[in-house]
Amino acid sequence: MNAVVVAVVLMLVLSLARMHVMLSMIVAAFVGGLVGGLSINDTLNAFNDGIGGGAGIALSYAMLGVFAVAISLSGLPQLLADSMLKKVGVQNESGSQWLAQGLLAMLLVAAVCSQNLVPIHIAFIPILVPPLLMVMAKLKLDRRLIACVLTFGLITPYMFLPVGFGAIYLDKILLGQVAAAGLDVEGVSVVEAMALPAAGMLFGLLVAGFVSYRKPREYSLEKIDAAENGQREYNAKSLWVAGVAIVAAFAIQLITDSMVLGAMAGFLLFSATGVIRWNESEGVILDGIKMMASIGFIMIAANGFSEVLKTTGHIDLLVNGAADFLGDNKALTSFLLLLVGLLLTMGIGSSFSTIPIIAAIYVPLCMAMGFSPLAIVALIGTAGALGDAGSPASDSTLGPTAGLNADGQHNHMRDTVIPTFLHFNLPLLAAGWLATMVL
Numbered sequence: 145m146n147a148v149v150v151a152v153v154l155m156l157v158l159s160l161a162r163m164h165v166m167l168s169m170i171v172a173a174f175v176g177g178l179v180g181g182l183s184i185n186d187t188l189n190a191f192n193d194g195i196g197g198g199a200g201i202a203l204s205y206a207m208l209g210v211f212a213v214a215i216s217l218s219g220l221p222q223l224l225a226d227s228m229l230k231k232v233g234v235q236n237e238s239g240s241q242w243l244a245q246g247l248l249a250m251l252l253v254a255a256v257c258s259q260n261l262v263p264i265h266i267a268f269i270p271i272l273v274p275p276l277l278m279v280m281a282k283l284k285l286d287r288r289l290i291a292c293v294l295t296f297g298l299i300t301p302y303m304f305l306p307v308g309f310g311a312i313y314l315d316k317i318l319l320g321q322v323a324a325a326g327l328d329v330e331g332v333s334v335v336e337a338m339a340l341p342a343a344g345m346l347f348g349l350l351v352a353g354f355v356s357y358r359k360p361r362e363y364s365l366e367k368i369d370a371a372e373n374g375q376r377e378y379n380a381k382s383l384w385v386a387g388v389a390i391v392a393a394f395a396i397q398l399i400t401d402s403m404v405l406g407a408m409a410g411f412l413l414f415s416a417t418g419v420i421r422w423n424e425s426e427g428v429i430l431d432g433i434k435m436m437a438s439i440g441f442i443m444i445a446a447n448g449f450s451e452v453l454k455t456t457g458h459i460d461l462l463v464n465g466a467a468d469f470l471g472d473n474k475a476l477t478s479f480l481l482l483l484v485g486l487l488l489t490m491g492i493g494s495s496f497s498t499i500p501i502i503a504a505i506y507v508p509l510c511m512a513m514g515f516s517p518l519a520i521v522a523l524i525g526t527a528g529a530l531g532d533a534g535s536p537a538s539d540s541t542l543g544p545t546a547g548l549n550a551d552g553q554h555n556h557m558r559d560t561v562i563p564t565f566l567h568f569n570l571p572l573l574a575a576g577w578l579a580t581m582v583l
Contacts, residue, residue, distance in 0.1 A: 219379075265543075277371075306335065443539065474515065
């Protein structure tokens, strides 16, 4: 039995059974290693080698959490929430619908900008979303829809627009890896190749908004009040400092390519101006670390999980076995290779890490079967992106949960993972397959 299949399925089953995602990944990694023929010591060594690569990610998320708490204490997000709450109270039913649609549009724009215009990824979620939970509750917005909106905005831009994280995914990783594997990408338009898959993502978002989650959903206002712990006070100074700190953090991140330095600079500005007093800074740091610690440790475990699967050698066996089984049937080969990509990304939790694993195997296989260069790029790009939505270990699902579950009323698996899996992976799989057939 293939170790990759066993490990990923076990991780998903344990997560759905309410075991914490991090513990599920550790258990699944060791079971996968043993199934793949590794000894306990070899599995442990591979896991330890992998988790070292996740330390930088964990530190980045911890500092982003600290910065998010500092911004929340400035009152800037609360100002936005207060202004929207005032409008909720005076709107009729039609006006409330327009306000809800405006809120969804604002979150979508913020998510898209976080990938391309101002590449901060999920850092905006713990800053922007928790103060808006009361607004969402009074508008009776289904948080599963919010999760789908955020996940769409976190994934689709990088898989279609070659700017920001998209430049890394499309140009450096996708085109770079397929070229290194022997494919001539001269004249290949990566935007054209990924247009149909991106349309599949858009279709899933429209289904979520207009079909699946259009009905009102009730949430406990008392729990939101308790989580907010009262209204945060703000004044002109704190708001101005918050604005300057955000700009400074973004600028430093763009210049240094370091989320850690950007978030640290923003936090130090809050402390230097007295918005956060020095004797309060330790508590703020601890609160920020607690906010994002879960995401950081899950990402560390995902790196170890990935390294164990690579060490077993069963990724190659899975792909080659699928190719041998299907022979020269291009339609079935494309479909199965996309499924393998879905399985890998759901386990690893990162589309950026999946492409380097599969490109060296997929490119020669697809070239031998007569796929066009454009179709090969579409297939590998889609195979990498598949599973980013719907993966328990992906920051594209962990980020939305971190914001939406601030009051304990949003379950990671039931309210983020399963909805995003159904609404994005299924249409993306179909659209990616269609792209490989027509390009």
